[in-house]
Amino acid sequence: MNRIRKTALSAVLAAGASFGLAAPMQAEEIKFGLLQDFTAVYTFVTGEYNQGQRDYLTLINEEGGVEGHTFTAIVRDTGNQPQRGIEAYNRAKEEGAILFDFLSTPVSAAILDQANADQRVVITPAHGRGDASDGTVFPYIFPAMATYWAQAANLIDHIKQHDGGLDGKKIAIVHIDSPFGREPLPILDELAGQEGFEYRAFPYASPGNEQSAAWSEVRRYRPDHVLIWGAGGGQAVSVRTAIQNGIAPEQIYSVIWLAETDAANVGPQMTGVKRFEASASGTDHPIIQRIQEKVIEPGKGAGDAANVGTSYYNLGVATMAISVEAARLALEDGGPLTGETLKAGFERVADYDAEGLMPAVTFSEQDHQGGGAGRVSQWDGSAWVPVSDWHAAFPEIVRAEIEESAAHYGSGN
Amino acid sequence: MFYRLSGTYHTTYESDRKLWKIPADRWQVIAVLVLAVAAPFLVSPLYLGSYVLPWVIWSAAALSLTLLMGMAGQLHFGFAAVMAIGAYSSIHLVRFGVPFEIALILSGLIAAGIGTVFGAAALRVKGLYLVMATLAMQYLVDWVVVNVPAISGGAHATLRTPAVSFLFVDVSSLASRYWLALGWAVLLTLFFLNVKRTSFGRALVAIRDKDFAAAVIGVDPFRTKMMAFFTSSFMGGVTGAILAYCYYRAVTPEQFGFDVSIQLVAMVLVGGLGSVIGSYLGAGFVLLAPIFLTNFIAGMAGAGWIPVSQNFLSHLPLIIYGAMIIGFLLFEPLGLAKIYDNIRKYFLVWPFRHAKS
Secondary structure (H helix, E strand, C coil): CHHHHHHHHHHHHHHHHHHHHHHHHHCCEEEEEEEECCCCCCHHHHHHHHHHHHHHHHHHHHCCCECCEEEEEEEEECCCCHHHHHHHHHHHHHHCEEEEECCCHHHHHHHHHHHHHHCCEEECCCCCCHHHHECCCCCCEECCCCCHHHHHHHHHHHHHHHCCCCCCCEEEEEEECCHHHHCCHHHHHHHHHHHCCEEEEEEECCCCCCCHHHHHHHHHHCCCEEEEECCCHHHHHHHHHHHHCCCCHHHEEECCCCCHHHHHHHCHHHCCCEEEECCCCCCCCHHHHHHHHHHHCCCCCCCCHHHCCCHHHHHHHHHHHHHHHHHHHHHHCCCCCCHHHHHHHHHHCCCECHHHCCCCECCCCCECCCCCCEEEEEECCCCEEECCCCECCCHHHHHHHHHHHHHHHHCCC | CCCCCCCCCCCCHHHHCCCCCCHHHHHHHHHHHHHHHHHHHHCCHHHHHHHHHHHHHHHHHHHHHHHHHHHCCCCCCCHHHHHHHHHHHHHHHHHHCCCHHHHHHHHHHHHHHHHHHHHHHHHCCCCHHHHHHHHHHHHHHHHHHHHCHHHHCCCCCCEECCCCEECCEECCCHHHHHHHHHHHHHHHHHHHHHHCCCHHHHHHHHHHHCHHHHHHCCCCHHHHHHHHHHHHHHHHHHHHHHHHHHHHCEECHHHHCHHHHHHHHHHHHHHCCCCHHHHHHHHHHHHHHHHHHHHHHHHHHHCCCCCCCHHHHHHHHHHHHHHHHHHHHHHCCCCHHHHHHHHHHHHHHCCCCCCCC
């Protein structure tokens, strides 16, 4: 008798438990594939960036998700190898991921067409093809932040507005000898004609551990300003070699890839160097504060707490803030969340600035860059201090470049 | 017992010259071939597209390289560049209007031509010095591809493969791309197995073992070395084109970088120099082991077994992978092919202990 009662009781309990679980189970788990390069080329950024992405998703889950839906990050290392990226993409796709971030140009390039065919959203913030900003040619690819073209335009605009104008000035661009390094050149060509400055490009060989040959030529060129266009360890080498060649830190402007680690590597002489940024750094932002309070302090962070607030950490937070906002808008429309509805959600994002963490972005069916705004900040010896406001510079020139290149892609390349 | 050697006598030259003399071996090969051909119906698209297809193509690449490194003994550390030449020329040729079938052969010839020019260094230098010469080829080809937009495909250096058909069959679905790649790998395998028994194959082996001794017995080192580079580069060039059309379908310079060359050398070494089955096993190991290990470790971490940071989690598979390579090479320096051979010899006479050779 006792045993029967026990069995009945446990059956009732089990039924109750499953019933109780059934209600939240209806809210789906939204899966994002963060299949990035933790071990090869992009290691300088991936650790902090990915940590920021996952901490933001944890924050959203801690705050109850989006209408009860929670987010899961599928994280895998691809080692920057296309064939491993393809495997990871296919697997995560089978597991139900609807959004991907590879943070690797070769891997993104290998997946672009497949993702468009599979109707899965791929965000390519600060990497990948700039022309994917043309949503008519790349329906499922979202650069989602200022492309390298927009970054170059923004830096040039800063020189024009704040650092003595452009007319008759000489600008040197010292870049890594790769497609990425050469990317800003067409924008500079265009702007040089329009604004009346001259520029010259000085390539150095990848990976950029040794750049003295390029910089001694730069010294002979006597530029008024220098843009440095590289990534990873080569950036610190650029700044150090520039200063050795008599270029003042204030004359140096960097692409987005210059962060706290590089400043630590260069040392105190880095003070004064400027860079483009697509998201604010530091912990003094509402979202970062909430991450500190609800994710880091309870011990749910995805990595070293010291990384919170670094440039790349906040960049990762910003990418996921945009993605979660898109998912929220897509769910608002009702219906299940698929790659297709998530794309529509992205295209409804308007004037979203992640509570001030980044410039307001607005996507449309045509514009997957979100406006291409950013700002310039300057290293003051301990932190990056913004020296301009969030704005998009020369948007029509950047857009023309995007459309021309996208049309080229549409015709086969 | 398994191989049933008793009663198998080769009484004619034809039967003694067969590629697989023992019926059991023949049946194994037929079974593997049937499974390989039927793979699109047997495995899910995930496994076909991300595991089997790249494995078949890289095996073909390893076969091409092992002809040069294993049979002819000429080290080549720039083989990815040879494949790049094949991939880029095939795409540009098809865009120019050349039919795909002819473009494949022409791209192989172009790769063979350029590969032979760099191979000419082998006439003067050997060993590590030849490694340097072929490394130079890798970097030169990389540099040219990256710096000539007409080759690489413009600002973003991505070249998409045009839609093609092979012998009137449209090569766009996953299965058709797989069968084309498989056909090429089978062709290379048959070529490789047969070339070992030709005068050319024996000349290659003679050159490998001692080139001036080969010259003494009447093998022309100049001609043989050039032919080795030409043949191997032709095979590598077509494999590069197959890799572009059947697998990546959008070619970027990184797909043929220096690290890919090293991976190819690793495939050949881990598999076993100059061995056909070694090429398949080596390619499978180098290509798939990191993927399996990454998924396995991620699965364990997901189940909460190893609570560590993502950074360590990503490097752990590499640590294990490195240890496995060292382990295999310590356990059997002649590679995975020799391990297979040991197992086969054990079962050849099982339940008895000793095989003849």
